[in-house]
Structure formats: C-alpha cells, structure tokens
Amino acid sequence: MDEANAGTGEHLTPEQLHGLIWQVWTAYLGVGPQIGAAPDRDPNHAEITASVCIAGAWLGHVVLRSGLGAAAGIAAAMLDLDPDGVKPDDIQDATGELTNIMAGNVKSLLPQPSHLALPQVVVGRASILWPGTRLLGRAEVAWNDHTVTIEVLHGDTPRL
Template sequence: MNDPNGATEQITAAQLHGIIWQVWTAYLGAGPTITEAADQPPTDAEITASVCIAGAWLGHVVLRSGLAAAAAIATAMLDLEAGGVKPDDIQDATGELMNITAGNVKSLLPHPSHLALPQVVVGQAEILWPGTRLLTRAAVAWDDHTISIEILHGDTPPL
C-alpha cells in the first residue's frame, strides 16, 4: 500500500540489498555479498543491534552477528587496528551501522516516521519484538563473516 507521498509500507528484499550494499561500501570500505536469508534468525548471534522506526510506519531494523564479525565492523568503521577493538567500540559501531541502515530504510517509508536510538545487546539471547512480523531478511557475507540484517514490521494496535 502506498501513501500520498509515494512511499511504500513494504520494503522489498531488493531494496534492503541495495541499502546494505551502499552502507557497507561507504562506511566499511568494501562491498558485501548479499543473499536471501533463512526464514529463521540465526540462533548463534552473539550481538544484536536494532533501531526502531515509529510514526506513520512502525518496525525495526535488526543486525545479528557473531562477536568476531562485530569486531571486524568496528575495526573497519572506526579505522582501528585489528587487535585494538574494545567492547565499547563494538557496541558503538554496530549501533551506528544500524542507525545509518535504518535511516536509509526510513527514507522509503511513509511520512512522518522517526528513528529511535540504537539498542545493542551483547551475548547470546533470544531477542523478540512482540507484535512484529518479518518483512525481509538478508544474509551479508563480508570480510569472511556472515551477518543477518532483517526488517520487522510492527502491527498497528487497534484504537
């Protein structure tokens, strides 16, 4: 369904793939290989970073990865030495990467939609967003790591 401004309520896999490629290339210095991901999120994620989008559209943009992948993101994004990455660097870089990605997703959505601050959870945990459904998920192969990026759409509660 489209709004009067021409924005769509759905984000396609092709749109997500394009956003990921642009963000990874611009901020991490190398284009990733992006494919459709499994229907289920990875169960071995050691870090989950997400940004909520709320307003005319409700949902979340979520990154799930291992700590080694998150450390590689921090190394590239913050221009650090490979062994010099600290836990705060990992949280900052993955949160900011999702903030940038979510901002690009938001540009395709109905107006007004707003970004919340990134949330980053370190450790293996089953993190759920009740009242959401998966719109699309991508597997990102980059720097010998695989990272999952997904877009969840929130159900609008009845008035």
C-alpha cells in the same frame, strides 16, 4: 514495491534491501559485500544483536545480528582501528551506529513522518523478541569471512 503499496512500507523488495545494504557497507565499511537471502535459522545464534525502532506513520525495527568476530570487523572498519585493538565498547558503538544508518536508509522508503529511536545493542546469545511484528525482509551479508544478518520487521499499528 508494487504500485498499490508504494510508499506504504507494506513491502520491501529484496532488491531494495540489498541495494541499501550495499550502499551502507561500501560507504561506511569500505568494502563491497556479497548479499543474499538469509537462511531461516534460530535468531538466538547471534552473539550480538543491534536494533533501531522506527515509529510514526510506520512502525517497525531494523535488526542486525552477528557473531562477535563480524561485529569486531565492523568496529575496526568504521572506527579505522587495528582489528586486534578493538574493545567491547567499540563493538557496541559501531554495531549500534551501523544499524542506525541502515534504519535511516530504510526510513527513506517509508511513509512520513517516521522517526528513529536510539540504537539498542545486546551482547550475548539471548531470546530477543519484538511482539506484534512480522518479518518484512531479511538478507545475509558476507565480507572478509564474516556474516551478518539484517532484518526489517513491520509492527502492527496500535488500535486506539
């Protein structure tokens, strides 16, 4: 972040986002991921979308999008399961929790007080929109032949 916007949540550098992703992936999935710029593609390609809203002094969302294979890999690693034994509920729980952990780490960079909502997980290709938001940061995470996109969206502060 530049000095003028430090602590305002207006900027999230790629380095900050990549660092948070690396910390979470290594701590919770036990692997060091490859992290890079995500291609600008239709977000509706995802087979699973998990999001957590951050509200308070800062408003926005952390969003995880992936295919079902990647989501099953997340569930197997987080829940210490055999990849062949992963069930749909495991996938939803693990992707929601991983997104929640990412959101908590993003929140640590934001103005306080800010609070996390419960994770929301949508399974299936769907047009999921967050009106009144703009993309603050996006990264693509690759590991074990899987790819996941992490996005941070900044919401407009409501005018009263």
